[in-house]
Amino acid sequence: MSAADAGAGGPRYGSTPTGVQYGPLVADDAMRCAELETILFAGDGPWSAVAFVSEISSRHNTCFAARLNGELVGYAVLAGLGPVGDRDFEVHTIGVDPQWQGLGIGRMLLRRMLDVADREGAPVVLDVRTDNVPARTLYEAHGFEIVGVRPRYYRPSMADAYLMTRPARPAASAGPGAGAGRDPGAGPVPGARENRGEVGGS
Known part of the structure; x- marks a missing residue:
């Protein structure tokens, strides 16, 4: 369901959610994520709660949460x-509650991930379904390019994935919204589902 289809209690398409707070994802969020x-x-x-606990507890990962009125x-x-100082980064997943898609939450989460990479001047890679045009548009707007195709990458759907990469940016360019590129608009980004075929699911 897109923001446009939300019920009376949900947002109207084109509106902006107020009070969204961004911070770390914690183990107590695992059930809600699942x-x-x-x-x-x-x-x-779909990842299980156990898979999320594993991702959140890994010292190699940086995990972000968006909360509205205390709800994830x-x-x-x-x-x-x-190793630190010579790292690549990989987007494992981005997910947004369907009632709040299309309002820029996924875009803000992506920017925070890119800021982490930009502080180290490191490249970023991800996978996205070839039929997920809204997500691909979002990534292209933030400097990602398609560099390959992974046939039947996602399971059990057997959908193909594009491998996308964003080249390293000079560390000095990091900052709020670094590398944000053009604003792709408020279209929903359902299924920003990266690199999950080999990391705790698809």
Whole structure:
């Protein structure tokens, strides 16, 4: 369901949620994340709460949460690969509650992940379903380019994935919204589901 389809209690398309707070994702969020997974990624092996606890507890990962009125409405996981100072980063997942998609929450979570990479001047990679045009548009707006195709990458759907990469940016360019590029608009980004076929699910 997009923001436009939300019920009377949800947002209207084109509105902006007020009071969204961004911070760390914690182990206590795992059950809520798993609940959203079953909605967002039902056909692509949704992560379990146990998988989220593993991701959150990994010292190689940076995990973000978006909360509205105290409720988790979005989450993101970024993995650092390699030693500090010579790392690549990989977007493992971005998810936003369907009632709050299309309002920029996913975009803000992505920017926070890119800020982490930009502080180290490091590249970022991700995978996205080839049929997920809204997500691909978001990533292209933030400097990602398609560099390959992974046939039948997602399970159990067997959907293909694009491998996308964002080249390293000079560390000095990091800051709020660094590398944000053009604003892709308020279109919903359902299923920003990266690198999950080989990390705790799809």
